[in-house]
Amino acid sequence: MNNRDQLLSVKDLSISFKLRRGALTAVNRVSFDLAKGERLGLVGESGAGKSVTGFGILNLVSKPGRITGGSIHFEGRDLTRLSEEELRRIRGNRISMIFQDPMMTLNPVLTIGTQMEETLLAHRNISRREAAAIALDRIRKVAISSPEKRLKQYPHEFSGGMRQRIVIAIALLTSPALIIADEPTTALDVTIQADILELLLHLCESEQMGLILITHDLAVVSQVTDRIAVMYAGMIMETGSTEQIITKPQHPYTRGLLGALPQNIPRGGRLKQIPGVMPSPSSIPPGCPFGDRCLSCEDVCRREVPPLTPKEAGCLAACHLLD
Amino acid sequence: MAALVNIQNISKHFDISGSWLERLRLVDGKIRQEHTVVRAVNNVSLDVHEGETLSVVGESGCGKSTLARTVMRLYPPNEGRVLYRGKRIDNLDSNGMRTYRAKMQMVFQDPYASLNPRMRVRQILQEPIRFLRGGEVPKGEIHDRVADIMLQVGVDPDWQDRYPHEFSGGQRQRISIARSLAVDPEFIVADEPIAALDVSIQAQILNLLMDLQQKRGLTYMFISHDLSVVKHISSRVAVMYLGTVCELAGAEAVFESPQHPYTRALLSAIPRLGEQGFGHEKLKGDVPTPIKLPSGCVFHSRCRHADKRCTEQIPNLLPAANGARVACHAIEEQRI
Numbered sequence: 215m216n217n218r219d220q221l222l223s224v225k226d227l228s229i230s231f232k233l234r235r236g237a238l239t240a241v242n243r244v245s246f247d248l249a250k251g252e253r254l255g256l257v258g259e260s261g262a263g264k265s266v267t268g269f270g271i272l273n274l275v276s277k278p279g280r281i282t283g284g285s286i287h288f289e290g291r292d293l294t295r296l297s298e299e300e301l302r303r304i305r306g307n308r309i310s311m312i313f314q315d316p317m318m319t320l321n322p323v324l325t326i327g328t329q330m331e332e333t334l335l336a337h338r339n340i341s342r343r344e345a346a347a348i349a350l351d352r353i354r355k356v357a358i359s360s361p362e363k364r365l366k367q368y369p370h371e372f373s374g375g376m377r378q379r380i381v382i383a384i385a386l387l388t389s390p391a392l393i394i395a396d397e398p399t400t401a402l403d404v405t406i407q408a409d410i411l412e413l414l415l416h417l418c419e420s421e422q423m424g425l426i427l428i429t430h431d432l433a434v435v436s437q438v439t440d441r442i443a444v445m446y447a448g449m450i451m452e453t454g455s456t457e458q459i460i461t462k463p464q465h466p467y468t469r470g471l472l473g474a475l476p477q478n479i480p481r482g483g484r485l486k487q488i489p490g491v492m493p494s495p496s497s498i499p500p501g502c503p504f505g506d507r508c509l510s511c512e513d514v515c516r517r518e519v520p521p522l523t524p525k526e527a528g529c530l531a532a533c534h535l536l537d
Numbered sequence: 538m539a540a541l542v543n544i545q546n547i548s549k550h551f552d553i554s555g556s557w558l559e560r561l562r563l564v565d566g567k568i569r570q571e572h573t574v575v576r577a578v579n580n581v582s583l584d585v586h587e588g589e590t591l592s593v594v595g596e597s598g599c600g601k602s603t604l605a606r607t608v609m610r611l612y613p614p615n616e617g618r619v620l621y622r623g624k625r626i627d628n629l630d631s632n633g634m635r636t637y638r639a640k641m642q643m644v645f646q647d648p649y650a651s652l653n654p655r656m657r658v659r660q661i662l663q664e665p666i667r668f669l670r671g672g673e674v675p676k677g678e679i680h681d682r683v684a685d686i687m688l689q690v691g692v693d694p695d696w697q698d699r700y701p702h703e704f705s706g707g708q709r710q711r712i713s714i715a716r717s718l719a720v721d722p723e724f725i726v727a728d729e730p731i732a733a734l735d736v737s738i739q740a741q742i743l744n745l746l747m748d749l750q751q752k753r754g755l756t757y758m759f760i761s762h763d764l765s766v767v768k769h770i771s772s773r774v775a776v777m778y779l780g781t782v783c784e785l786a787g788a789e790a791v792f793e794s795p796q797h798p799y800t801r802a803l804l805s806a807i808p809r810l811g812e813q814g815f816g817h818e819k820l821k822g823d824v825p826t827p828i829k830l831p832s833g834c835v836f837h838s839r840c841r842h843a844d845k846r847c848t849e850q851i852p853n854l855l856p857a858a859n860g861a862r863v864a865c866h867a868i869e870e871q872r873i
Binding site for chain 1: 597736739743747764765788802806812814
């Protein structure tokens with residue numbers, strides 16, 4: 215697949231944290247592509263490195279973390295090679311990010327309208343009045359009723375679900391090409407979650423925006439995305455179409471994850487559990503990081519890190535045993 | 538099946554008015570005192586049958602955790618009674634409750650907040666035995682009991698001298714479960730016991746809970762917002778909204794044919810593995826606050842089928858189809 219056809223092309227991205235006791239690798243040679251308007255789910259349990267990857271794309275990983283290798287091609291440029299000044303023109307402009315907690319984005323002492331205008335004025339050479347008009351349009355797009363009145367209100371006057379809608383409206387202000395959403399609905403109730411996800415899906419389709427949805431929830435991802443990348447201990451274990459990953463998972467870890475879901479087991483039956491625990495970045499074993507917990511682990515798995523390569527089922531997987 | 542626990546017309550309110558000064562408000566030019574009360578649980582009646590798993594589900598703010606704590610007598614109810622094997626326990630003092638504390642135990646959601654960080658695991662597990670069953674269990678045996686219980690929950694007994702912070706979230710939850718089992722209880726209330734854990738660990742803990750129930754004949758009251766988990770392990774399900782039970786039915790009945798409009802919306806909103814797109818039932822408006830409860834049926838402001846009676850009269854839990862009990866005027870009147 216040609217780099218230049220893709221909206222985003224991440225190749226061998228590595229992110230490490232330099233601590234006194236040594237360097238910890240949180241993201242280990244991660245590669246994936248995203249086409250224009252495509253929706254990718256980055257799935258994994260906590261500690262897998264998916265949020266760090268998301269932050270890493272915008273070079274937002276705070277010290278002592280830093281990108282130690284790889285490239286991130288976006289709209290013809292390698293983001294890892296850009297200056298902070300150039301990156302600032304992309305963040306919130308060409309690539310927007312949505313976080314789990316809306317209060318990470320919203321300033322509690324400014325009205326919604328002021329915050330939205332500020333964001334626009336930072337990236338566009340337009341008048342305040344024009345900015346206000348765009349803000350109103352975006353608030354309407356996220357289905358918030360009485361938008362004119364709402365723009366004059368403060369974040370604390372909204373519920374959690376409404377705040378997340380506002381955050382999405384802010385992310386849309388500059389008509390970005392890509393939205394990175396890090397667990398956007400994890401803190402919300404199920405009924406609100408369904409509304410927000412549907413909104414996000416609808417907007418991505420109508421505005422032709424790419425989406426990277428970072429989450430641990432496979433069911434959520436299966437409703438919203440076209441493709442899924444499964445992460446474990448800093449590495450991508452499997453990448454494929456959503457349909458293939460959910461119905462015909464190849465990698466033992468993916469299969470374990472799906473087997474652990476109550477939805478896949480008859481009522482009252484024992485859930486398939488994966489023994490053990492995901493290693494932390496400081497205790498990743500040699501070879502395949504999943505080796506210790508894998509029921510099919512062989513000698514080669516303990517010696518060599520499996521590369522992410524195409525497999526027969528049409529996906530990419532990092533597993534010696536699938537060759 | 539006999540009822541192990543009877544919950545009768547329980548209401549629990551929290552007065553958050555604050556101090557005298559904080560209660561003062563300027564209304565129409567006059568200074569008035571205003572009380573702010575969170576009506577967390579309102580007139581809830583439930584029975585928990587021996588040997589079953591009754592799950593209480595609902596979204597945040599519905600009162601399920603408050604109900605659980607009131608049943609466990611961690612909060613005294615404002616109204617109503619709680620009976621254990623037919624005897625009232627809601628009006629007992631701490632001495633009177635002591636015998637019951639060995640029979641009723643609780644497992645909490647946050648594995649990082651529910652274990653004393655300054656106690657070794659050994660001490661955490663010995664303490665309830667000493668305190669609640671001290672008369673029955675000879676000192677020499679306590680040590681063996683602790684080792685045995687740790688084995689049963691899958692934590693290496695050699696680690697009993699460690700502190701909670703040295704364990705992972707899943708292991709700490711196992712220790713919490715061990716602590717509740719140490720006194721040989723009959724009834725365990727589990728308040729979102731796996732919500733804070735990763736999916737693959739959730740499966741381990743759920744399997745553990747199901748195995749223990751089988752081995753020991755335990756009765757569970759399981760509080761959760763995760764409907765797919767609830768579907769998997771429950772015998773019966775109570776659905777709560779804003780402090781009231783709107784539907785109570787067998788697990789299969791609730792999930793195959795939900796009746797109350799809120800239950801239907803809730804179930805349709807669960808993300809389904811492998812189903813692209815959304816077809817969920819949308820609810821109008823926002824969740825009202827438990828401080829200013831809507832009149833009549835608490836759900837009326839968000840319900841498509843609400844009529845005048847719904848805004849005035851609180852519906853009772855009445856028998857409906859499939860052995861379910863539903864609190865809904867429209868269903869009683871057969872409008873839906």
